[in-house]
Amino acid sequence: MEKTFNPSQIEKACYAHWESNGMFRASGYGEPYCILLPPPNVTGSLHMGHAFQHTVMDALVRYRRMKGDNTLWQCGTDHAGIATQMVVERQLNAEDKTRHDLGREKFIERIWDWKEESGGNITQQMRRLGTSPDWEREVFTMDPNLSKAVQEVFIQLFDEGLIYRGKRLVNWDPALLTAVSDLEVISEEEDGHMWHMRYPLADGSGELVVATTRPETMLGDTAVAVHPDDERYKHLVGKMVKLPITEREIPIIADDYVDPEFGTGCVKITPAHDFNDYEMGKRHQLPMINLFTDTACLNENVPEAYRGLERFEARKRVVEALDTKGLLVQIKPHKLKVPRGDRSGVVIEPYLTDQWYVAVESLAKPAIEAVESGEIRFVPENWNKTYYQWMHNIQDWCISRQLWWGHRIPAWYDENGEVYVGENESAIREKHGLAPDILLKQDNDVLDTWFSSALWPFATMGWPDKTPELETFVPSSVLVTGFDIIFFWVARMIMMTKKFTGNIPFKDIYITGLIRDENGDKMSKSKGNVLDPIDLIDGIELEALVSKRTSGMMQPQLAKKVEKATRKQFPDGIASYGTDALRFTFASLASTSRDINFDMSRVEGYRNFCNKIWNATRFVLMNTEEFDTGKQGGELTLSVFDRWIWSRFQDTLNAFEQHISDYRFDLAAQSLYEFTWNQFCDWYLELSKPILNSDTSSESAKRGTRHTLINVLEHMMRLLHPFMPYITDEIWQKIAPLSTQKSDVISIMLAPFPESSEALKDNQAEADIEWVKSFIVGIRNIRGEMDIAPSKKLDVLLQNLSGADEIRLASTTDYLLSLAKLDSIQVLSKGEEAPASATALVGEMEILIPMAGLIDKDAELARLTKAEDKLEKDVLRTQGKLNNENFVSKAPPAVIDKEKAKLADAQMQLAKVKEQKIAINAL
RNA sequence: GCGUCUAUAGCUCAGUUGGUUAGAGCGCUACCUUGACAUGGUAGAGGUCCCCUGUUCGAGUCAGGGUAGACGCACCA
Incomplete structure (x- = not known):
């Protein structure tokens, strides 16, 4: 064997050996144990969070497999609608084309080609990490059998009235041109402005001042609202104002929702472009004027001069127009939460469109109960509060997306807009007795990717067919995932699995922390602190690391800073630590706290x-x-x-x-x-x-x-x-x-896990070895503190031996000589004069190292004084406790006995140290 | 606004139903190339357990109140 462990030499061959011999398959016997891999995006590459979670899952799976369980780790990848479509669209852009140049069918073909070629990246990286899912059962969420399950679920929910279509205000991404769900909108505080604008009363008797953060939407105002009890405006309710620019007349209405303290106490109401205004609009039967096109440019419902303007340009122009007319009162700086799409990063627009929804309330109820009853358990437990909070306030889920890549909604429309849901056109014609000359057109939308992910626990097991896997591996044993997808995924799996199998999807949910850098900062490309798990396994040269971290940045101006920090932190690049060291590091950092600060020095330690x-x-x-x-x-x-x-x-x-x-x-x-x-x-x-x-x-x-x-x-x-x-x-x-x-077993993977044996517990041996250890440590201690060369062999004397000491000594002398580097051990008989020595105690037995020629008197005195001080403190503290009547009368006897024993021991040691000091002093 | 979490050695973190002298790794200091390993060995230094109050014989641990920080949800135009 080589003198140092070289992981790269063994890992790949080892993995190939496991995989090619089918060692990842469920054995088919024993207790079922199943883990569902959270399917990574097919576009993804392995990041530290994956590596961490996969390490945890793999450790569990390997452990249960060795314990003899019928162990399945179900894996697969997710088609990731938006992300994947964006990847391929970017490729097209580079060829100066758009997806519309190709058309839907060709574009989808192109994505499949891309998937065949590049979609396996992350699963190859998983193999590097040594993970052992059953690759033979790997599924893709757009596989025919998964798609069948998706369709089946959609049809069934529709038939039960739990999926419906409706025109509502949705979160619209004007860059991606699709609706997105509430969860895909990230609202963060940004600096903005508040505009105060004058709205003249229609009868010319005065004016109102409204405050808004979005002046451009005033073109779509259909009311101004005030609080019903607001003395300033009460008398105006019911009157009309003349909306500047459009010169439309709109009513002044009263509504509790208005906070008189905020702004001017007058709110402009734009039902088609604001969620709160929408609700108010419905309450007061206000007209809804849609101002925007799907790219958030002004449409034909605004005065001609504004048509076609992009929304931020429109804002400028509206403000200018008001200013010119003297209707702009003031502009105040204002912090506000700006909603942005999690994929596109652009400001999300509330937009009136037809979309498909899942009515989740009735699905949520059993899903809440499954956790309340303890049937499903969060680890750590406090996550159930987060879960309840969301589930109790759950909103209907917008599941349609205006994309091309994904499961197309199985709905068809006739020329009258009548909707039919079914597996395909002919099934629908048959079911509804539609004549062949009636034209049917399929809905253009696809489903939210999370819709198919929600079916993962049973769709991967063959549902809707009644398969043995469905029987055996639902529910699965534990779900290992991050808190960031509790709502996106975990909650929805519980709802769907309960609904369609009557079962829970998993028993435990182990929520892992987020991997941050060593300073507790989130790893991100723009911060330049991203570590690639594969680089920790294989190592990477500095130049390669720098170029990896600085290429393809969203903000290229940060590249210099990133480069500098990288060169400083890794002047020699990153060494190759190997998979096992990385995995052990993840395991050792996996405590129950929320975040994990990844410390490179730990990896090095575990490489060692x-x-x-x-x-x-x-x-x-x-x-x-x-x-x-x-x-x-x-x-x-x-x-x-x-x-x-x-x-x-x-x-x-x-x-x-x-x-x-x-x-x-x-x-x-x-x-x-x-x-x-x-x-x-x-x-x-x-x-x-x-x-x-x-x-x-x-x-x-x-x-x-x-x-x-x-x-x-x-x-x-x-x-x-x-x-x-x-x-x-x-x-x-x-x-x-x-x-x-x-x-005869071809890999340790298939060997049984060690079994605990009470017969091998040996308390006597443990006590004996404790004695040996403290003997040796006692001598090493003196050596260390007295600066005696490790090579110098010592002669030691022993005194005050008990019977047990003598027996132990007799059976271990050879080891003591060898490990403590001694020439001889000699037992002093009772009363025999001992030479001046440094002393160590093993219980009451004294080990003496004669000082002659070895130990300086002052040094030994100093050492003894240090020991004396410490012992005196111990004695005082313990005595204090035992002299406290309250302690003696109220503490349990076991605790008191312990204190007593401690005191006796400290007193004994102290006495010996004092004796020793006197002896040395006398020299 | 509602909710969750965190604060312990220079750094990254453990610390169970309250009970010896609060631990580990890394880093640091000194010595050691001793026949598995210098990616090593031996010894050592290093702590006001964020602050205050309380409960208790006894608090890093429990309760209340602060301080500092992280996060989730809902949000005022």
């Missing part, structure tokens, strides 16, 4: 951890490969160290399984790390050396230790495998044949 494992393996192989490990029989004598490491392994295994069932991947990772490095490598391997290298230890003892070395390592690999799939399989291939584990 991989290397540690690799080298521990080299050591084990070196000592077992050519030797008798007891596999063919022969007597095995297990030393106290052997029994100890097995015992500690049980603790680690139990802790790991508990943490996994709590979704505490950070704690699970920590327990693996601690055992592997601090117990197995730091102590057990060191302790094994004296036995293996000794001329005096018996063959059965050597065999016992070799047996333990290879088998504990083999168990460790299986325990670590869910988090670190590559290195564990690579090592396991080498070591499993030497272990007692069945070696």
Whole structure:
């Protein structure tokens, strides 16, 4: 084996081995365990958030698979209507074409071509991460069977009256020329203005001043509203104002909605271009005048001079016109929430159009109950509040999109505008008995991408057919996803799955945090702080990293800054850390807090951890490969160290399984790390050396230790495998044949997860090893603090031994000599004079290191004084507690006993330190 | 406005039903190329647990009130 672990050499071959041998398939036996992959956009590439979530899912899936469950990780990609259409439209733009030049059919063909060619990017990247979904079952949301499910659901909901079509005010994206749902609109505070404008009364008796942030919409005003109790305006209600520019007369109405304190207390009402005005317009039966074309330019409903103007140009012109007429009172700076499309970034326009909606209220009810009853559980739990809050105020869902790419709405219209819904034209003709000469035209719209995603839990299992998968894997076990799509996706899956299968879609919802950079900033192209998980795996040269981060920026002026910061943070580029290190990092950062600040130094640390494992393996192989490990029989004598490491392994295994069932991947990772490095490598391997290298230890003892070395390592690999799939399989291939584990299995993936064994717990061995450790640490301590060279072998004396000390000493002397680098250990008999020494305590036993020629008197005094101070503080604090009557009378006896024992121990140690000080002082 | 979350070592984070001297990794200091590993070993330094008040024998942990920050939903034209 190489001296350092080199991940890139093994990963690709290893993955190909797993995939080509069908190891990701559900076994078909055992308890069903299923995870649904949140389908990434087919246009996507793997970002840190994916990498994190996929690590979590893969760890769970590998764990359950090894535990013997019938484990399915259902994967696939999402057709991502807008995103995908935009990608291909950009390509067309580069050829100086638009989608309209191609026409709908050719354009869709072109998207399919693109998908065939480039759509697999993210799934290839997932493979690099070592994920193990069943690729043979991979689906795409536009696959025929998925499309069939979509159509079926649409038709059924329509037939039940839960899908309807209506003319309503919707969020209109004037760049993408489509309606979008409420969730796709991001409102953020921006600097704007408030215009105060005079509206003269029609009878010439005065005027009203209205305040608005959108003066251009005044062309579509159909009323001015005031609060019914507003003394300033009460008397004007019912009168008319003459709307400037258009010279239309519109009424002054009274409505509670108006806040007299805000602005001037007079609100212009534009029902066709504002959601609140729309509602008010309906209350007061006001006319609705639509001012805009679909690109948000003024239409024929405005005076000729304004027709065709783009909305912001129109704003300028309206304000100028009012100003000229002396109707502009003032312009105030004003902060307001501006709604923008999450894809296009342009200001969203409330726009009156015909759209399709899902009436969600009746679907929401059982979905709320599923969480309230505990049938579905959010982890961490507090997310259910967010869920309830949204679900209780849920609005009908606008599902139609004016795009070409997506599931086309299965609705047809005759020439009278009558609507028919069905699977296809002929089915509809038959169902409704329509004569062949009646012309039918299919609706041009497609469905919101999230509509098909909402069916993921059952559509991927073959619904509407009654398949065995549907039976077995609905509900799935756990959904791993981010809080950002609880409304978009999670809630809608619960509603649809309840509705169409009667079942819940999943039992647990594990909500992961958002991956941020090490300063807690969101990773974004414009900040230039994006890390690509593949770069952490493979490494990347500085120049390549810089050009990657600065190319294709939305704001190219930031490129310089990004370049500078990148060069500063990564002067040598990013090293190759390998997949296992990256995965372990994600696991170790996966605590329950909302956000995760990704710290590069952690990846480096876990790369080192991989290397540690690799080298521990080299050591084990070196000592077992050519030797008798007891596999063919022969007597095995297990030393106290052997029994100890097995015992500690049980603790680690139990802790790991508990943490996994709590979704505490950070704690699970920590327990693996601690055992592997601090117990197995730091102590057990060191302790094994004296036995293996000794001329005096018996063959059965050597065999016992070799047996333990290879088998504990083999168990460790299986325990670590869910988090670190590559290195564990690579090592396991080498070591499993030497272990007692069945070696006919072709990958660790298919090996069973270690089973907890109470019989291997050995408290006596653990206590014995604690004694050995504190003996050795005591000596190392003195060495360290007294600056005694590590190479200097010491002679130590012991005194005040108990019977147990003597027994332990007798059985471990060789190890103590070796690990503490001692020449000799000599026990002083009772009353025997001890030379001036530095002292360490193991319980009540004293370890003496004679000072002669080694230790400076003052240094030792200083060390003792430091120890004395600390002990005195301990004694005082503990005494204080025990002297407090309230404590003694009210605290539980166990706590009091503990305090008493602590006091006794501290007093004993303090006495010894004081004695020692006197002795040294006397020199 | 309604709701959620966060504050612990220089940095990134753990800390269970309140109970020894508050932990880990990284970084830092000193020493060590010892036969698995310098991507290493040994030892060490480093904390007013954001602030205040309360409950309690006992509070990082519980309650109330602040301060600072992050986020979600609904929003006033």
